[in-house]
Amino acid sequence: MWKIFSQYWKILIFEGVKNTIYLSLIALFFGTIIGAFLAFGRMSKFKPLSWAVGAVVEVVRGTPMLLQLYIGVFGIPMVVPKEVRPDFLNDYFVMVAIVLVINSAAYVSEIIRSGIQAVDKGQTEAARSLGLSGFTTMTQIVLPQAVKNILPALGNEFITVIKETSLASTFAVGELMTKYDEIKSVNYNAFPAYIVIGIIYFVLTYSLSKIMAFVERKMKHD
Amino acid sequence: MIEIKNIFKNFGKLKVLSGVSTEIKKGEVVAIIGASGSGKSTLLRCMNLLEAPTFGEVWMEGRLLTPVDPYLHEEVIEASNTYKKLIGEGLERDAAIAKIREEDLLNEKFSIAEGKEYKGKIKKIYKENSIDINLARRKMGMVFQQFNLFNNMTVKDNITLAPIKTGMYKGMGKEARAAAEAKAMELLERIGLADKADVYPSTLSGGQKQRIAIVRALAMNPDVILFDEPTSALDPEMIGEVLDLMKQLAGEGMTMVIVTHEMGFAREVADRVLFVDEGIIAEEGAPAEVFGNPKHPRLKEFLSKVL
Ligand SMILES: Nc1ncnc2c1ncn2[C@@H]1O[C@H](COP(=O)(O)OP(=O)(O)O)[C@@H](O)[C@H]1O
Ligand SMILES: [Mg+2]
Numbered sequence: 001m002w003k004i005f006s007q008y009w010k011i012l013i014f015e016g017v018k019n020t021i022y023l024s025l026i027a028l029f030f031g032t033i034i035g036a037f038l039a040f041g042r043m044s045k046f047k048p049l050s051w052a053v054g055a056v057v058e059v060v061r062g063t064p065m066l067l068q069l070y071i072g073v074f075g076i077p078m079v080v081p082k083e084v085r086p087d088f089l090n091d092y093f094v095m096v097a098i099v100l101v102i103n104s105a106a107y108v109s110e111i112i113r114s115g116i117q118a119v120d121k122g123q124t125e126a127a128r129s130l131g132l133s134g135f136t137t138m139t140q141i142v143l144p145q146a147v148k149n150i151l152p153a154l155g156n157e158f159i160t161v162i163k164e165t166s167l168a169s170t171f172a173v174g175e176l177m178t179k180y181d182e183i184k185s186v187n188y189n190a191f192p193a194y195i196v197i198g199i200i201y202f203v204l205t206y207s208l209s210k211i212m213a214f215v216e217r218k219m220k221h222d
Numbered sequence: 223m224i225e226i227k228n229i230f231k232n233f234g235k236l237k238v239l240s241g242v243s244t245e246i247k248k249g250e251v252v253a254i255i256g257a258s259g260s261g262k263s264t265l266l267r268c269m270n271l272l273e274a275p276t277f278g279e280v281w282m283e284g285r286l287l288t289p290v291d292p293y294l295h296e297e298v299i300e301a302s303n304t305y306k307k308l309i310g311e312g313l314e315r316d317a318a319i320a321k322i323r324e325e326d327l328l329n330e331k332f333s334i335a336e337g338k339e340y341k342g343k344i345k346k347i348y349k350e351n352s353i354d355i356n357l358a359r360r361k362m363g364m365v366f367q368q369f370n371l372f373n374n375m376t377v378k379d380n381i382t383l384a385p386i387k388t389g390m391y392k393g394m395g396k397e398a399r400a401a402a403e404a405k406a407m408e409l410l411e412r413i414g415l416a417d418k419a420d421v422y423p424s425t426l427s428g429g430q431k432q433r434i435a436i437v438r439a440l441a442m443n444p445d446v447i448l449f450d451e452p453t454s455a456l457d458p459e460m461i462g463e464v465l466d467l468m469k470q471l472a473g474e475g476m477t478m479v480i481v482t483h484e485m486g487f488a489r490e491v492a493d494r495v496l497f498v499d500e501g502i503i504a505e506e507g508a509p510a511e512v513f514g515n516p517k518h519p520r521l522k523e524f525l526s527k528v529l
Contacts, residue, residue: 120370120373122366122370126364126370126372126435127372127384128272129270129272129359129364129448130359130360130363130388131356131361131384131442132387136387140383141372141374
């Protein structure tokens with residue numbers, strides 16, 4: 001096992017981990033931003049918007065990630081004629097990243113929405129009864145309290161995304177799991193490589209959960 | 223001060239209020255009593271539009287808070303096609319208006335069916351009288367059963383947030399903040415909780431929370447304060463301190479509307495008592511009348527249970 005690691009550490013650490021983290025960060029960063037918009041869209045009083053966003057979110061959450069990746073990487077480019085197809089549609093890495101973003105946006109939007117809705121309605125009523133606007137109420141009262149509900153769940157979503165990037169190896173986009181295939185193909189000995197890859201995923205997710213726990217503890221103090 | 227005209231409130235199929243009208247005068251203390259679930263909170267919350275009435279209008283200091291209710295304005299009814307049709311059929315003016323009101327004949331869903339003149343009249347009344355609800359609420363404090371202090375803020379920030387954010391104090395950011403904080407400290411001194419200015423609400427007792435919620439409302443210099451069962455969530459030993467503060471306010475001439483189960487307090491402090499039952503004000507009058515000589519059978523029954 002150590003042999004595997006010492007032999008291939010460059011591939012594993014530099015490329016595999018880098019690409020895995022890269023994909024995860026893209027998915028989480030844009031997923032969180034888009035997810036926030038989706039959350040407010042779904043809570044909108046304008047019914048058609050809230051209905052449309054709800055439909056998209058539920059479909060994304062209700063279908064397997066691997067299927068979404070196939071649709072993104074193979075399906076969508078197929079239906080766009082070659083002459084008008086922009087380059088990025090052919091780029092597996094970009095398409096995988098886009099699917100990951102959409103997928104995590106759907107989950108994050110539900111995390112944000114339930115975090116906001118878990119804040120006691122009385123808080124909003126008290127603020128509005130003082131003549132504060134809906135916007136001030138949201139930014140000064142509701143969101144600061146919702147963050148305490150949202151952060152832990154968001155941390156879990158981060159960990160899920162890191163693990164789900166492994167599905168992207170199906171398209172050989174160069175993250176950790178793809179590197180496993182590469183190592184196996186020259187080494188023929190799969191088992192130690194499994195374990196090394198497993199340890200690397202674990203180190204990534206475990207340190208992340210420790211960081212989240214630390215942030216949560218900090219927030220509790222104020 | 224506050225005038226509510228023929229308020230109806232439905233939650234889906236559930237009819238909670240079915241035609242409530244009353245006027246709260248300046249300096250008046252009005253107690254609202256009635257069985258649990260009879261619609262007392264809903265009535266109070268319609269006054270500052272935390273609940274939007276299904277029909278009817280709410281006015282504050284001559285300004286309209288709700289949309290225009292066409293049935294409340296004869297000149298609007300007279301402008302409607304329905305009215306014109308009834309007149310064409312030979313009805314007298316008063317009879318036509320009465321018929322329209324009784325049978326809900328105006329087409330409110332598709333108001334265009336009532337003609338341009340009708341829509342124009344409604345628009346004109348709204349334009350001339352309506353006021354932004356946020357502006358109105360600044361002059362209408364509210365105190366809740368569950369206190370609802372902002373959990374993410376210190377006591378002082380709870381009190382200063384609205385005065386600062388609504389631009390109540392003139393001057394640059396810092397000056398306004400200083401003025402708001404001075405006022406907050408003065409109010410906290412008054413209730414003997416100045417030492418709690420920098421703590422978070424979770425460290426306070428229920429009685430302390432509710433007194434702070436009251437001064438948070440006072441910090442906006444409201445013209446009227448609405449109380450929704452302010453002592454119902456308190457341990458018995460803390461009820462007194464909250465009622466004492468409310469008595470002080472009443473003594474200083476504050477206009478107050480109080481939903482309460484504290485009959486002794488209502489009897490002592492209120493100028494007028496409203497008994498709400500089955501969605502209407504079933505009986506109202508001076509406390510001596512309502513408590514001493516109740517007429518409505520439901521009020522008699524209610525009082526025999528709670529006294
Ligand atoms: N937001 C709401 N949605 C549906 N029903 C409600 C709502 N608020 C109150 N109700 C119902 O309206 C009735 C009157 O409630 P409420 O005004 O709170 O009564 P009270 O304050 O006299 O106890 C109750 O049956 C209650 O369940
Ligand atoms: Mg109530």
